[in-house]
Amino acid sequence: GENVEQHPSTLSVQEGDSAVIKCTYSDSASNYFPWYKQELGKRPQLIIDIRSNVGEKKDQRIAVTLNKTAKHFSLHITETQPEDSAVYFCALRGGGKLIFGQGTELSVKP
């Protein structure tokens, strides 16, 4: 089945720096790529998503880029803040369901 590889598994940055998380996939038919933020013990929250007909999408400090040819998509967080600390999951829609990456634990140090 479809697989999503997410890197890095942990990421530590200084407040104000940028953070980048990357996911790669194999199924070229995938057409929806959301990113979720999950705080400990809470539900995943959609922070941004992109569809296959778009190469980049931005929402304030968060941006996602998609390279369908290379089959990878990335989350970019600029001007990171301590409250950005959480686990981030990429996902894609394959076979009518969401398939999640392994997650990245982001720590933003003040």
Added chain:
Amino acid sequence: GAVVSQHPSRVICKSGTSVKIECRSLDFQATTMFWYRQFPKQSLMLMATSNEGSKATYEQGVEKDKFLINHASLTLSTLTVTSAHPEDSSFYICSARAPGTTYEQYFGPGTRLTVT
């Protein structure tokens, strides 16, 4: 809008007993709901897709006789963990597909199950 609730938020049960978890879409009708399991420091793993009025579709490796799913109405899906064992202890999260779209899903707050 598009709020999904789960009940209970936490449950502790003894080994060998069954426990039921409810997932409700509060302000929309959800023909499709999804059940995930998440172990500590791991990703969300889809267990099954629940369709209103029909049998659930289980992912490979998920025992359908152990994890009973019932989607009896457009706003309620239930997951029953039967004959629970300590290894079933996990965070169970449901989600519902947003109305009018085939993409976005809204997640419930999750249920922490501890089997002693």
